[in-house]
Amino acid sequence: xxxxxxxxxxxxxxxxxxxxxxxxxxxxxxxxxxxxxxxxxxxxxxxxxxxxxxxxxxxxxxxxxxxxxxxxxxxxxxxxxxxxxxxxxxxxxxxxxxxxxxxxxxxxxxxxxxxxxxxxxxxxxxxxxxxxxxxxxxxxxxxxxxxxxxxxxxxxxxxxxxxxxxxxxxxxxxxxxxxxxxxxxxxxxxxxxxxxxxxxxxxxxxxxxxxxxxxxxxxxxxxxxxxxxxxxxxxxxxxxxxxxxxxxxxxxxxxxxxxxxxxxxxxxxxxxxxxxxxxxxxxxxxxxxxxxxxxxxxxxxxxxxxxxxxxxxxxxxxxxxxxxxxxxxxxxxxxxxxxxxxxxxxxxxxxxxxxxxxxxxxxxxxxxxxxxxxxxxxxxxxxxxxxxxxxxxxxxxxxxxxxxxxxxxxxxxxxxxxxxxxxxxxxxxxxxxxxxxxxxxxxxxxxxxxxxxxxxxxxxxxxxxxxxxxxxxxxxxxxxxxxxxxxxxxxxxxxxxxxxxxxxxxxxxxxxxxxxxxxxxxx
Numbered sequence: 244x245x246x247x248x249x250x251x252x253x254x255x256x257x258x259x260x261x262x263x264x265x266x267x268x269x270x271x272x273x274x275x276x277x278x279x280x281x282x283x284x285x286x287x288x289x290x291x292x293x294x295x296x297x298x299x300x301x302x303x304x305x306x307x308x309x310x311x312x313x314x315x316x317x318x319x320x321x322x323x324x325x326x327x328x329x330x331x332x333x334x335x336x337x338x339x340x341x342x343x344x345x346x347x348x349x350x351x352x353x354x355x356x357x358x359x360x361x362x363x364x365x366x367x368x369x370x371x372x373x374x375x376x377x378x379x380x381x382x383x384x385x386x387x388x389x390x391x392x393x394x395x396x397x398x399x400x401x402x403x404x405x406x407x408x409x410x411x412x413x414x415x416x417x418x419x420x421x422x423x424x425x426x427x428x429x430x431x432x433x434x435x436x437x438x439x440x441x442x443x444x445x446x447x448x449x450x451x452x453x454x455x456x457x458x459x460x461x462x463x464x465x466x467x468x469x470x471x472x473x474x475x476x477x478x479x480x481x482x483x484x485x486x487x488x489x490x491x492x493x494x495x496x497x498x499x500x501x502x503x504x505x506x507x508x509x510x511x512x513x514x515x516x517x518x519x520x521x522x523x524x525x526x527x528x529x530x531x532x533x534x535x536x537x538x539x540x541x542x543x544x545x546x547x548x549x550x551x552x553x554x555x556x557x558x559x560x561x562x563x564x565x566x567x568x569x570x571x572x573x574x575x576x577x578x579x580x581x582x583x584x585x586x587x588x589x590x591x592x593x594x595x596x597x598x599x600x601x602x603x604x605x606x607x608x609x610x611x612x613x614x615x616x617x618x619x620x621x622x623x624x625x626x627x628x629x630x631x632x633x634x635x636x637x638x639x640x641x642x643x644x645x646x647x648x649x650x651x652x653x654x655x656x657x658x659x660x661x662x663x664x665x666x667x668x669x670x671x672x673x674x675x676x677x678x679x680x681x682x683x684x685x686x687x688x689x690x691x692x693x694x695x696x697x698x699x700x701x702x703x704x705x706x707x708x709x710x711x712x713x714x715x716x717x718x719x720x721x722x723x724x725x726x727x728x729x730x731x732x733x734x735x736x737x738x739x740x741x742x743x744x745x746x747x748x749x750x751x752x753x754x755x756x757x758x759x760x761x762x763x764x765x766x
Contacts, residue, residue, distance in 0.1 A: 248305055249322070252377050316454055320383045422505045509615065516604035601661075
C-alpha cells in the first residue's frame, strides 16, 4: 500500500491545530512556532504532491478510496486533477505567510475591561481552516466534500468574530459589535447556501444511488444515468447557489466586505485568497462535471451575474474610504472574472480562470498583508488618515505599489496573463460580455492608483512621520510573494502545463469545443 500522501496533507494541519491549541497559555511563542513549523511541513507535503503529479497522466491521481458509511453509499475518496493540485499548492504556500504576518495579531490586549485573546486558539483555527480547505480540493466523494465545505465555516466564524485588527481596540464595544455582526453575517449567508446544497446532495443520491463523483460522471457519460432535464437543472441550482455564496458572486456577495473589513489582515487573506477559492473550484469540479447540460442552460444568466460582479465590485471599490473594504470589493470584481472564465465554456477562459484563482491568491495576499502592516502602524483603516508614506517607509510603499499594480493586472505581473486569457476566451464565444467586462480593467486602474496616490504620495502627515519601514519578519512575508508575482507574470507555463489537461477534460464533460476563428491563420 502506497503512502496516503493526499490524506497526510490534510491530516497534518488538523493534528497541528489540536497540538497548537493544547500548548499551555503562558507559552504563546511556542504555539506560534509550532503552528509555523506545521504549516511548513504541510507545504513540503504539497510540494511532494506536485512532484508526483503527472499532468499527462490519469485525470485523478494519488487517489485513495475507503469504505466509510456503507449503508448510504458514502466512501472516503480523494484524488487531485491539475486544477485541484494547483489550488492545494496555493493554499499550502499561503498559510505560512499568513501565520508569519499575524505573528502578533492575537497577543493579549491590556485593556480596561481585561479582554483576553487566546493566542493559541488563533493559530490553531488557521491550521484547522487549512486542513478543511485542502480536503475540499481533494475530495472526489460529494458527501465528503460537503462535510468539509460546511465545517470550515466554524473556525472562520471564530477568526472573524473573535480577533479584530489593531485599528479596532478590544475595549471598543462598538468595534466588538461590528466584528460579531460580520461573523454572524458570514455564517448565516454560507449556512443558507450550504443547506440548499444539502438538499441538492440528497437529491443527487436519490437519482444516482451513490456520492462518487467519478462514478456519477462516468454514468452520465455512458448514458447509464439519465437525469430528467428539470431534475438536473434543480440539482445544478442547488450546488451552484452554495458555490456562488462562497465565491462570492453578486448579489450574494454582501458578507465579504464586512468579513474582510473586521477581520485581521491575515484572516482577510485567508478568506479571499484561500476559502473563497473553494467556491469557484467547486463550480469547475462539480457543477460542470455532474450537470453538464444544466451548466450550459444556465450559462447566459451566470455570465450576466459575473459581469455585474466585475463592474459593481470595481465601482464600489472606487468609492471606498476604508483600505480593507476597497480590497474586498476589488476581490468581488476579480471573482467575477473567474466565474466568467469558467462559464465562457472555452479552453482559454477556463485555463485563465484557474490561473486567475492562483494569481489572485498571490496578489491579494501581497496587497492585503502590506496593507495590514500599514494599518497596524497607524492604527486606522481610513485612506484619509495617510499621506506621504513613501517618503518615510519607501520599501513598504514599494511593495504596496507592486501589490496594487498586480491587482489592476499590469502586464508583466501574474494576474495579467490570467485576466487576458479569460477575456480572450469569453470574447471568442460571447463578444458582448467580453467587451463590457473590459471596463472592469479601467476601473481597477482607477481605484488602485487613487489608493496609492492618497496614501503614499503627497505631503507627509504628522501621524505617519515616524512610521517605521518593513521589518525583517514582514520582508520575509512580502518578498516571496512579490517574486512569485513577477515570475508567474513573465513565465506562467509551470502552472498552465498542470491545469490545461484538466481544463480539456472539463470541456469534454460539457461537450464543448473552442469556436473556430473567423479568419484562419496564414500557413
